Amino acid sequence: MSRHLEVGERVVKAEALHGGITAEMLRLTVGVQNGDTRDLVLRSFVDSRHVRHAADWLSREADALTLLTGTEVPAPELLAVDSTAAHCEFPSLLMTHLAGRTILDDEGLETRVPLLARQLVTIHAVRPTQPLREYVALTTADTVVVPKCAEAAVWAAAIDVIRKPAPPYQGRFLHRDFQPGNLLFDESPPQPTGARITGVVDWATASWGPADLDVAHCSTNLALLHGPTWGLRFAEVYEEAGGALAAAAGARLYWQVRDALACSEEVQQVARPWREAGRAELTTRVVEERLNAYVSALMNAGG
Structure with a gap:
């Protein structure tokens, strides 16, 4: 994370995002110099059943997010990827956080x-x-x-x-x-x-x-x-x-x-x-x- 933050920025909060099946998702709140904050998302493969696929899945995701940059598809922006856990505890991908929520209700x-x-x-x-x-x-x-x-x-x-x-x-x-x-x-x-x-x-x-x-x-x-x-x-x-x-x-x-x-x-x-x-x-x-x-x-x- 520290390699991809601006000078003076630091992570001030980490919150688990629920709903995923194969990966752990964390919403990271980053404090910036003027007192504002911005949110990022860290996707990590922590389950041993899925780690063996992590390099392939994260590489695919990184390629897709790169491809989608500038298109009409509202996808996150890729910030960094460590598909083999060379720098992270687990294979991970860092991206921007998108506003909104999932809706699974019948209503609407x-x-x-x-x-x-x-x-x-x-x-x-x-x-x-x-x-x-x-x-x-x-x-x-x-x-x-x-x-x-x-x-x-x-x-x-x-x-x-x-x-x-x-x-x-x-x-x-x-x-x-x-x-x-x-x-x-x-x-x-x-x-x-x-x-x-x-x-x-x-x-x-x-x-x-x-x-x-x-x-x-x-x-x-x-x-x-x-x-x-x-x-x-x-x-x-x-x-x-x-x-x-x-x-x-x-x-x-x-x-x-x-x-x-x-x-x-x-x-x-x-x-x-x-x-x-x-x-x-x-x-x-x-x-x-x-x-x-x-x-x-x-x-x-x-x-």
């Missing part, structure tokens, strides 16, 4: 979903000047965890969908974890059209791949947070916002099902930060039931 969702869609279209319009790493699939047909409440025949058919080779696609710059938990909103003073997005965070898995994959990931999260109907609607809202998805119905179904099944392996990890953020009703069982209903709806719609 009707107006927020179009904001999500428009923001994702803007992200997919970014054109990297250097080649990006290809997306990584988060599940395989053999690693899917079928919930106890699942309709066995439906899930077997869904698993068969992702046994097939990935459909051809036109590559886009992907956030790869675009979902309500990684968006910051400003609600005050009240906006004429409701909340506005002030930040998109957590770029650790930014990559190159099909726009369908980002849309599918956000759709799955909306389905688990707010009910399957919202997951099914998001692709349509994304297209209404100007986004382009795969033309073939089978290709769309492939990406939608692939992301939904990927969630089957981490339901507990996904549900915990939502409960900590105030959605106490989202127990692991409730989220599993919503996932089952969403997968069933996808297969019925695609079949």
